[in-house]
Amino acid sequence: MSEVESPAATAPLSTAPLSTYETSAAVIAGREAAFEARGLTKIYHMGEVDVQALRGIDLALYEGEFVVLLGPSGSGKSTLLNILGGLDIPTAGSVRYHHHDLTAAGESALTRYRREHVGFVFQFYNLIPSLTAEENVALVTEISTSPMRPDEALRLVGLGERLHHFPAQLSGGEQQRVAIARAVAKRPSVLLCDEPTGALDVRTGIVVLEAIERINRDLGTTTVVITHNASIADMADRVISLSDGRISGVKHNTTKKSPHELEW
Numbered sequence: 001m002s003e004v005e006s007p008a009a010t011a012p013l014s015t016a017p018l019s020t021y022e023t024s025a026a027v028i029a030g031r032e033a034a035f036e037a038r039g040l041t042k043i044y045h046m047g048e049v050d051v052q053a054l055r056g057i058d059l060a061l062y063e064g065e066f067v068v069l070l071g072p073s074g075s076g077k078s079t080l081l082n083i084l085g086g087l088d089i090p091t092a093g094s095v096r097y098h099h100h101d102l103t104a105a106g107e108s109a110l111t112r113y114r115r116e117h118v119g120f121v122f123q124f125y126n127l128i129p130s131l132t133a134e135e136n137v138a139l140v141t142e143i144s145t146s147p148m149r150p151d152e153a154l155r156l157v158g159l160g161e162r163l164h165h166f167p168a169q170l171s172g173g174e175q176q177r178v179a180i181a182r183a184v185a186k187r188p189s190v191l192l193c194d195e196p197t198g199a200l201d202v203r204t205g206i207v208v209l210e211a212i213e214r215i216n217r218d219l220g221t222t223t224v225v226i227t228h229n230a231s232i233a234d235m236a237d238r239v240i241s242l243s244d245g246r247i248s249g250v251k252h253n254t255t256k257k258s259p260h261e262l263e264w
């Protein structure tokens, strides 16, 4: 069961002064906003041509929330995710992660923000082929302040029996789960996933989504998953649809499906 809200339903919140917005957001959601974005605009200059990737996004994402960003290719999903993750900055507008103003931050502050708070998972796993699963995860834990042990992170994604395997000895889904373990081993408060099942078959994709769901549920990690697959939306707390650089819909799922119940 789900209930559909038009984007206009969120408009009074997003146009209110920040302090009022913070208060009402806390009351409405019963929890704190992790991210607040206002008027996010991104224009890429390609020679003579300007590509407008985001056209004024107003958005709040809440602590511990599982959000699916849904939309066709080219609708601005990756651009938005990269801005939330401090990999890119908007052309105009503002975005805040708690007290961090990501718009005003310089390169070194953004690097620190990413290192301390954000785990990324991409469509392609980017594992180092000459290192085992455990060593790939250890690359991150060695430079983190209070990480999990690599084997602990790998157990969390169901790979406790694959610690000493090299990437070439793992299936695509297992490699993606190593990448998820690597992203969460530093205990980030935010997990940003860009098409994490895009390269996987359905059955493998479900196992990967189960790993992401478990992290969101067990660690309370605020999780954003990009997909163009509408079925994955059923496992989210909230589905934000993008179309041509704008939010075209926001849907709250009153009941969430577990990944093995998804059909696509």
Ligand code: ADP
Binding pocket: 044, 045, 046, 051, 052, 053, 071, 072, 073, 074, 075, 076, 077, 078, 079, 080
């Ligand atoms: P999605 O993730 O929904 O597929 P993107 O955010 O990747 O969409 O892209 C939105 C628009 O911005 C597209 O038209 C894309 O071609 C353009 N775009 C994205 N990244 C760049 C870039 N680095 N340089 C130029 N144009 C870009």
